[in-house]
Structures are given as structure tokens and as C-alpha cells.
Amino acid sequence: MKRAYLFVLSLPVIESIDFCGPISRYLPSECHCSNVNHGFDLACEVNFFKLDKIGLDLTLSPCVSPASAELDVTDTKFNIHKELAGLHAGKALQWPIPGLSLSLPKVGEVGVVVDFNIEGDAAELTLKVGLDACGKVSHVGICGSRLHIGLPLNVLSHTFNFSHACDNDAMIQEPLGLDVVKMLPSLHMYNDTTSSSTKVLTSETLSCSYASYKQCDSAWGEVHLGTSSNTICNSGCAMTSVAMYLQSIGNKLTPLQLNEYLISNGGYASKDLLIWGSVDTQFGVTFEGKNTSPSVSDIQKGLANCQGLIANVRGGSHWVLITGFVSGTTFSVHDPGFNVDSYDLSEMKQLAVYNKN
Numbered sequence: 001m002k003r004a005y006l007f008v009l010s011l012p013v014i015e016s017i018d019f020c021g022p023i024s025r026y027l028p029s030e031c032h033c034s035n036v037n038h039g040f041d042l043a044c045e046v047n048f049f050k051l052d053k054i055g056l057d058l059t060l061s062p063c064v065s066p067a068s069a070e071l072d073v074t075d076t077k078f079n080i081h082k083e084l085a086g087l088h089a090g091k092a093l094q095w096p097i098p099g100l101s102l103s104l105p106k107v108g109e110v111g112v113v114v115d116f117n118i119e120g121d122a123a124e125l126t127l128k129v130g131l132d133a134c135g136k137v138s139h140v141g142i143c144g145s146r147l148h149i150g151l152p153l154n155v156l157s158h159t160f161n162f163s164h165a166c167d168n169d170a171m172i173q174e175p176l177g178l179d180v181v182k183m184l185p186s187l188h189m190y191n192d193t194t195s196s197s198t199k200v201l202t203s204e205t206l207s208c209s210y211a212s213y214k215q216c217d218s219a220w221g222e223v224h225l226g227t228s229s230n231t232i233c234n235s236g237c238a239m240t241s242v243a244m245y246l247q248s249i250g251n252k253l254t255p256l257q258l259n260e261y262l263i264s265n266g267g268y269a270s271k272d273l274l275i276w277g278s279v280d281t282q283f284g285v286t287f288e289g290k291n292t293s294p295s296v297s298d299i300q301k302g303l304a305n306c307q308g309l310i311a312n313v314r315g316g317s318h319w320v321l322i323t324g325f326v327s328g329t330t331f332s333v334h335d336p337g338f339n340v341d342s343y344d345l346s347e348m349k350q351l352a353v354y355n356k357n
Contacts, residue, residue, distance in 0.1 A: 017168045019062065022160045023127075031155060036292055037349050038063060038315050044155050046131055048112065049148075051102045052077055056114070056155065058129060059292065061316025061349065062122050063166035066090055068316045070350070072290070073097055073114060083290065085238045085274040085319070085352070089125070092117040093270045096134070107148055110135035115152050120159070122166045130154040208306040210323040211247035213255055215240040215336040220256035226263055226272035232256075238274045238310070238319040238352075240336035245308035245321055246283045249356050253283070276352055284357045291351040296329055299345070308354030316349045 019040035020033035027033060031044040039061040046054045055074035061067060066089035073082045078100055087093060093116040100112045110133040119126040132152035134143040144151045215221065221233035232240065232255055243258040258279075262268055267278035277287040285308065291298060294311075299322060302309045309322040311333065320343065324332040329345040 017165055019162065019165045022162060022165070023156070023158070026156060026158045028155060037346075039349070041292060042129070042156070044129075046153065046155060048102065048131060048153065049104065049150070051104070052100075052112075054097075054100075054112065054131060056129060056131075058116075059290075059316075059350065060118075060127070062125050062160075062162040064315035064317045065121060066317075067118050067121065067125055069118060070290070070312070070316075071114070071116060075100055081277070082269070083276045083287075083352075084269050085276065086235065087116065087118070087273060088317070089118040089120060091270075093273065094132070095269045095273075098266065102133075104133065104135070104148055107135055107137070110147065113143065115154075122162045124159055125162060126159040128154070128157045130157065208303065209248065210321060210334055211244045212334040213240050213244050213247075213336055215255065217255070220254065220259070223256060223259065224272075225259065226268035228271035230272055232259060235272060237337050241310045241319045241321045241334075242274070242276075242279060242308070242354075244334055244336070245310070245354060246279065246285065249284060249306070249308075251283050279354075281357075285354045286357055288353040288355055291353055292349075294345070294348060294351045296345060299331060299351070300325055302351075302353065306356055308352075308356075310352040310354075311343065312349040312351070313343050313347050319352075322351075 017035065019035050024033055030046060031042060034041045036059065039059065042058040042060065044056045046056060048054055052075065055072070057072040058069055060069045069087040071084045071087055074080060080097065080099055082097065093114060095114045096111050097114060101109055102112060104110045113132040113134055115128065115130045115132045117128040130152050132144055133147060134141060135147055137147070215236045216233035221231060223232050224230065225232050225236045225239065236255060236259070239259060239262070240255045243253055243255040246253050246258065262274070262278060265278060267275055269275055280286050299309060303322065303324060311320050311322050313320055318337060320333040320335045322331050322333050326332055326342055330342050331345070332342050333340070335341070
């Protein structure tokens with residue numbers, strides 16, 4: 001007589017992780033908060049003195065040390081879309097938005113400035129997001145309240161405690177039960193039969209090959225990133241990942257050369273924050289934007305089309321170039337900062353996506 005066995009796996013119950021809860025009561029009506037992997041996304045459309053509507057989209061990872069963020073700035077009226085990488089606690093940003101100037105009543109022409117800062121850690125994180133303006137009065141450059149009542153225009157300015165959310169988030173950094181199949185291979189939990197219509201992408205089917213650089217390479221590691229005091233070794237993971245992709249599609253380019261190009265062509269904001277779209281046209285690519293909820297299928301299709309898929313990992317504090325599919329939900333990478341050759345999809349907070357022209 002054949003016997004059937006039922007395996008019951010007891011897994012810890014994790015409550016829903018709510019990063020938006022602590023900040024929702026402080027948000028103006030033009031902002032909306034959404035929980036994302038290991039943090040939250042704050043999308044705002046700011047009415048700037050009824051002259052213009054400016055979009056600010058902030059993705060924040062409060063649990064890593066230091067807390068890290070990405071900021072997108074958009075303006076449909078002036079056809080502006082800028083995405084800034086590398087924001088983190090302890091690094092204030094006051095960034096004049098390129099191409100955005102408005103005529104402020106009784107003042108004249110002013111430039112609009114992003115005013116952003118994070119300070120502290122998850123237990124006591126001060127977050128400031130807003131817009132300011134700078135102009136000239138009697139040939140003297142001034143900003144803020146000296147220029148106009150109501151400036152700076154704060155969207156959010158408060159100190160929050162994310163400890164509870166971060167404690168829960170730490171419990172699910174790896175998907176629960178992921179190793180069950182490895183422990184019990186005889187259960188045959190997956191059907192290995194693959195039809196032609198559902199062919200799985202493997203490293204053998206890829207038509208692209210990817211260059212590999214390390215941000216701490218002696219040829220450029222101690223060079224300043226942008227015009228800041230930070231070095232490429234310390235803070236250049238995003239820039240180095242972009243250099244790897246650009247080299248892979250035919251540009252003879254090292255991180256050192258790309259860094260020099262970005263400095264000379266407005267590729268950094270606030271001294272060393274990468275502007276993703278600044279490499280468009282010159283290097284035969286188009287920055288398509290961010291994918292904040294990538295799927296296995298999204299990444300496989302991107303690899304098949306030789307896209308540049310740069311993944312935000314390690315809780316949002318690091319960037320790597322995806323180079324292939326391993327199995328399940330695991331992808332191979334070229335990691336510019338760590339001796340790691342793969343990451344699981346659950347570790348990828350978002351993707352910066354480039355298309356080859």
C-alpha cells in the first residue's frame with residue numbers, strides 16, 4: 001500500500017509592513033505615499049504659487065545605514081524629467097532645476113530649487129522635502145524668505161520613527177520558505193516540462209555580454225566622484241554600473257572617463273548625485289526611467305533585448321548591473337563594490353532601465 005505524507009511547514013507570521021503610516025498625517029493633499037520594498041514612495045505634485053505644477057517623487061529606504069533615497073523631478077510644462085541617485089542621510093541637497101525659471105510677481109525671474117535633506121537613523125529620521133527659489137534683487141542673488149513670503153515651500157518637514165517598520169522588514173529580507181524546495185527536492189513542487197511558448201531565458205540564450213568594473217579599481221578608485229570630496233571607491237556604484245553597460249554596448253569607456261564626462265556635461269547634481277538621463281544620445285542609449293516593482297519576466301525580457309538593467313540592492317544603498325538569469329528568481333550581476341555575483345529579485349528595490357538606441 002502506498003502511503004502519502006503531508007509536510008506541514010511552520011513559518012513565522014509577519015504583520016503587514018507599513019512605512020507610510022508614520023508620515024501620512026503630515027502629508028499635504030497633493031502628496032500620496034505608497035509602501036514599496038524596504039521603504040516607501042512619496043509622490044507629490046506641488047503647486048508653485050499657482051505658476052506651475054512640479055512633480056517630486058521620492059523613494060526612501062529608512063532602514064539602511066545611512067538611510068538612502070532616490071528623487072525624481074518632473075515638469076510637463078517645461079518638459080523636464082530629472083532623476084537623482086545617491087541621496088543619503090547626512091547629505092543635504094539644494095539643487096537648481098535645470099531649465100526651470102518662473103516669473104514671480106513683484107520679484108521677477110527666479111530659478112526653482114529642490115530643497116531636500118535627511119538626517120539621523122530609523123529611530124529618529126528627520127525628513128525635509130520642498131521647493132525654494134532664487135533670484136536677484138538690486139543685482140544681489142538671494143533665496144528663500146528674503147526673496148518672497150512663503151518660501152521655502154515645504155512639502156514635508158518632520159522627524160519620524162521607523163523602528164517598528166524596520167524591525168519587521170529585517171525579518172523578511174529573504175523570502176520566507178525559499179529553501180523548502182532545496183530541502184525537499186523529492187516533493188517535485190515544480191513541473192520541469194517547458195513548452196516552446198513558455199521557454200525560460202538562461203545564460204546560454206543571451207545575446208549580450210557585459211563588461212565588469214570595480215569602483216575601487218586603483219586606476220580610478222581614489223578619484224573624486226563628481227566635484228565632491230567623496231571618491232568613486234566610496235560612492236560611485238551607480239556611476240560605475242552605468243559605465244559597465246555603456247562599455248558593453250560599444251563605447252570605449254571606463255568609470256574614470258565617464259566621471260570626467262559627467263562633470264563636464266552637467267551629469268551630476270549637488271556635486272556627485274548621478275542624473276541618469278545625462279548619458280542619453282552621446283553614448284547611444286535612452287534612459288527609460290525606473291521600474292519600482294520589477295518582475296522576473298520584466299528582467300528576462302530586458303536581458304533578451306540587451307537593456308541596461310541597473311538594480312538597487314542592499315536595502316536601497318547600492319547599485320549593480322544585471323547580467324543574466326540564474327534560476328527561479330535569482331539573477332547574475334556585476335557588482336562594482338562587493339564580491340557578489342548574484343541577487344534574488346526580493347533584494348532588488350527598483351531598476352534603472354536603459355535602452356540601446
